[in-house]
Amino acid sequence: MTTQFGKGCHLHLIDGSAFIFRAYHALPPLTRKSDGLPVGAVSGFVNMLQRYVENNSGADAATHVAVIFDKGSHTFRNDMYDQYKANREAMPEELRPQIPLTRDATRAFNIACEEVEGFEADDIIATLAHQARRAGGRVTIVSSDKDLMQLVGDGVEMLDPMKNKRIDRDGVFEKFGVFPDRVVDVQALAGDSVDNVPGAPGIGIKTAALLINEFGDLESLLERAGEITQPKRRETLVNHRAQIELSKRLVQLDCDMVLDFGLDDLEIRLPDPDTLLAFLAQMEFRTVSKRIADKLGVAAPVIEAPAPATETAPIEAVPFDADSYECVRDATALQVWIDRIYEAGHVAVDTETTSLDEMRADLVGISLCVAAGQACYIPLAHKAGADDLFGSDARAEGQMDMAACLAMLKPVLEDASILKIGQNMKYDAKIFALLGIAVAPIDDTMLMSYAMHAGLHNHGMDTLSERYLGHIPIPIKPLLGSGKSAITFDRVPVDDAVKYAAEDADVTLRLWQMFKPQLHQSRVTTVYETLERPLVPVLAQMEMHGIKVDRDTLSRMSNAFAQKMAGLEDEIQKMAGRPFNVGSPKQLGEILFDELGLAMPDGKLPAKGKTGAYSTGADVLEDLATIHDLPRRILDWRQLAKLKSTYTDALQDHINPDTGRVHTSYSIAGAITGRLASTDPNLQNIPVRSDEGRRIREAFVAAPGNVIVSLDYSQIELRILAHIAGIDALKQAFLDGIDIHAMTASEMFDVPLDQMTPDIRRQAKAINFGVIYGISGFGLARNLRIPRSDAQGFIDRYFERFPGIRQYMDDTVAFARDRGYVQTLFGRRINTPEINTKGPQAGFAKRAAINAPIQGTAADVIRRAMIRMPKAIAGLPAKMLLQVHDELLFEVDATAADDLIGIARQVMETASDPAVKLDVKLSVDAGQGPNWATAH
């Protein structure tokens, strides 16, 4: 039945990759019901194929057809030019598993499906088009890719499948200003930013076409470049000749490939209904199954509704057995494990060290696990001490040389085809980074749990193991002891260490096996892949770099604070009538309320806490300050005490003696909303609100020749609220760049903007913040120190003026009640397990549910900015140092500060693109100076 391809035949060549990307971007992220596999792009692809098949009739119908795909990312063009397509964004993680499915779909339609290693789809298309023309047939290329336009000509046309528009020679001329045979010349000159083809700088398509039409072709143009009258253009062509010639080779398609199939293999075949419908049923596409079944005149297959997901995880068949773990003591044994890793393609890794502070930690041993129950520990720096009467520092026997071990493991840990699995990988990645090993790619069970279970529990290994594996890991406490007598891990006997350490890797691997498929089912794969995992190396870099803190500045401030505190203390004791510990809230309460007989302005005494002591918090003392002088002194003293103990004193202890810098640690999975948390020390709460406190920021300095640059989002949470709740008045105010709190005040209190007073604005500001926190009359009243009825009146009025806010709050709480979680705009899930409980917790849960999407979306935005930042600023002498929720801090060579601000601002302001199109644009304020105080 095969007919020889020749005159009268019509070959259609479908650009498969273009179909896939179109389908992916056009469709919402659909997932297969039964297991959460993303299938949106497959669905779109199938629809496009179906539409193509339906339309392929009449005089112009194809007799032969093929869908052509790209295979792999490395082609012969990369060998010519390593930057080719280098700035392509990585394939979205949800798309990756769908790629093979689009091949399956093509075959299910019984359409030829072709790809060739090392070549682009475009080359195959070029070759086939060439062959078809030589055989006397016609060709239609189904694509709108301009790179294929060079093929158009006598008997070859393109068809834009979306616009259903044919592109012939004239169409190409319209696009390029030249006919198809000179398209590559124009492309060589104009370059292509998408494919990273350099071209000639400063020359676009218009100029290129002009030049080519004047000189005939590229070769003549380059030969006679000296004749060009415009000096700038002339220089460009002369100076960049090699680059232009390279560009031409890059854009020139290969139409002489040797293919292992022929045109005759592409003859149109009718689909086999059973095969096609089976595929569609497997994908669980109900609608399109029905439509295609109708077309084919057969019954649509029944697609079962998926069984409800089982509540409990399958019981792990392999029991934990601490005695089964191997202690690896030499290269031969290690090699066996490395072989097993390559066989598995993945490995769980855990490091044991002498400190929780990576910057001061020494590696003691490494554990590996390749499958449940199959784990080992490699001791590297254990001391014999524990077995030695005098606790000697001698090295324990039977350990591999560390350098030799690392030399063997480095290729594995850096191998792009071996997935390294960890629990809190940032820690281990930093340990390895300091030893010259760049661990990648990684998966992190802590972050997987965070993406799925934020709000349910913490994500430490012990919690996860007990909850999801039903196994309580060996506790570290008995091994290390506690308090003054605690030892470091290198003093733990090797036999004990093997059991403990290898088990951690075993637990990690089992958690990974359980969590990996659950990410899809929970619809948080994208969150994990785009907001959690890529942040690990970014934060590791920031933490290792640290920020320079000037010890002398802090020390001087400490002394000044101490002096002032001593003076205040004297005054306070005198006023109290007796000496007491000013820092003790309990003693202070007794002085104020029992001995001095003070009472709150309303006549009552403040509430007593769980310990039975009167509350002496700042709000209480603030109220008392209106009737007595002592409380004000206490407030002043407390402020200084705080600044001294938490900041000017403690911060000095955090300066790393080796680097002279302070290295905080960020918890990625600490805050349930998606925010980061900073610890050891916390650099996200360095004072700024009081003048005295703000001066502490003067101690955070740039290295010589550098400056500190600070960029912070302006009102990001209110902007997000305006978008999510759809508040037009707020959106407009942000668009017009007017003072948002003043606008709110004007709207609420009917005060024209030009008559706004600071006090009215202050009240409106409090309301705006209150809304973000899940406003209540009580809370607002307390914050503004106004009667509760007044506060309630404000809130009522606010809701009246901005009805969308109330709607958002009601909708969000209803969503949470129904689903048990709320979501950010980027799909981050925050579980709200207490939302349906009764009692006072209900109020908390409600407000938290209202706040979480707003705070969480802002957190997602800055995470995206941070993830993109290293690449964006790679060319600058700049380092990202700190994140403070809506602010990023950099250290940069003074000469490049302005460049950095331009680039970093751009990254931050566009961080939500393209995943989320915000109705309100994000705005970033910037500052620079020798220290953080001047930069902020």
Place this chain on the structure above:
DNA sequence: ACGCTCACG
């Protein structure tokens, strides 16, 4: 170990 207080967004 826990509660109180207070620093930040």
Place this chain on the structure above:
DNA sequence: GACGTACGTGAGCGTA
């Protein structure tokens, strides 16, 4: 109708 509340964090100190 009463209850008790602003959202999210981490650190240092006093008290048990």
